[in-house]
Amino acid sequence: MPAHWSLDDIDWDRFDPSKVDPELLKLVKAASLVEHNGGEYTDFLCKVFDGDQAFLTEVRRWGVEEVQHGKALAKWATLADPSFDFDSAFKRFVEGYRPFEEGATSSKRGSRTGELVARCIVETGTSSYYTAISKQAEEPVLAQICKKIAADEFRHYKLFYDHMRRYQKLEGLGRFGRFRVALGRLGETEDDELAYAFYVANTDPATAYDRVRDARNYTSRAFRQYGKEHVMKAAAMMLKAIGVPSNGHLAKAIGNMGWMFLRRRAQTG
Template identity: 35%
Template sequence: MQKQAHPAMSWSLDNVPYHDIDITAVRSREDLFYLVAGASFIEIAADLYTDNLIEYFNDQPEIMQWLVDYWKFEETRHGHVLRDYTKHVWPEFDWDRAYASFYADYSVQCTQEALEPSRCLEMAARCVVETGTATFYQALSGQANEPVLAHMASLIRADEISHYKHFYQYFRLYRTLDPTSRLKIFRAIARRVMEARNSDAETALWHVYMVQRNVDVNSDKTEFKKMCAQFSQQFRQYYPLGMAAKMLMRPLDLPKAVSRVVEGPLVKVAERVIGKKTSAKPEKQAH
């Protein structure tokens, strides 16, 4: 079904017109159900990793205030609007039970011990996470065949781009205070990229799947893995690989000529990572 322009796109995330949702267009889209419900879990749980970061940067009042007043507020708002969208379109899904199960699992994974060993490197890792969220919501906006969801995703994407810019600004500050080699920065970026593929998203999707399919935590994951692989293949065609490559390379501060040479291979690597099959067991990734 071809996506139609929404008659009034001037609304914000504070006043989403749920009554305008084209339920007939989206209700049968299993991929969108899982992506939206799973994303709502991760966003609402922002308080977990906000607390970790506040403790890590506890002598930096400006950063601490921004984390609480803007980042945490906007992340949880994203989660609330995605939750409400899920409940409106798929009211039979027990969102609250699935989220409670997810939170119990996820809270164990979000530990301060897994943060990067220096503040400069942790800010570089933050840029990776925000790259992932910004590109995810851009792809979701393209994949959505329902105008309210598509616009909602584009608004969230704009917030995530803003978050990336703030973390990048703080990264540059700490790189000045604590000069760090490109090799160390590259390794921090690479670690977070490799962790991200099978951590937060898979954990969230698994808890949606358990409630939706009425299975328990010890159930065989063969069908779940097949479903995730299918979603990955569908998602690839909308994923902005070039945008992801540019955002990931920015903390390396490479000369323009080098960036142009590196970007192509990096896009190909990212394409393989996005398209590869999900593993049987989620890896732990701290925020």
């Protein structure tokens, strides 16, 4: 199944080691593990949406693109730090972090609509995150990669949003139900996935994983990448998924609160 772009489209010969930010490098290493694990999420969604062949075709394409993101980020990280052993790190990551209960075939969000709302929230976060990094990165190849990934994530948001609207009409999940799912998924940004990925990618295996320490190490770096415009855009996308107008006073208020929260967390970890 063809991907939207390939690693051959990246201008690798423009890589400039003098412009690598060591703190961004740590984030990229972690992101490469999470993105490359897209195959596991694809398998899960195929179980949840079994029988919906039109959607499954698009989900499988989505999964291919997610894995490709991981490959691109891993290649860049290896250029920036030749000692980074991606294959070994990824093996440790998937052995230590399991996003789904074994044998799960239904969404913990309670419905297919709820699962798609959750996916919209994830794509909201990733599209804003990679947009922010593409603006922050001085190293030109990383900026190019993140710009391409961000564009993919915006398309992925639309993919899940369009199918969420379709299922919402069938299942009738109202705004409050969608809000609860969105709020729950936002809370899961504090779970183990990103903290553990950061730990595996950047810490000697002899040092034990510490969720509080490693989550702080991740968030203090990741949240510093955002500008206010990225947070405001994310707030609008989140409200759209819930079914609330995304260009009014509520969106502005939520965006401002989100910006203050991120600034505080970036300073304190």
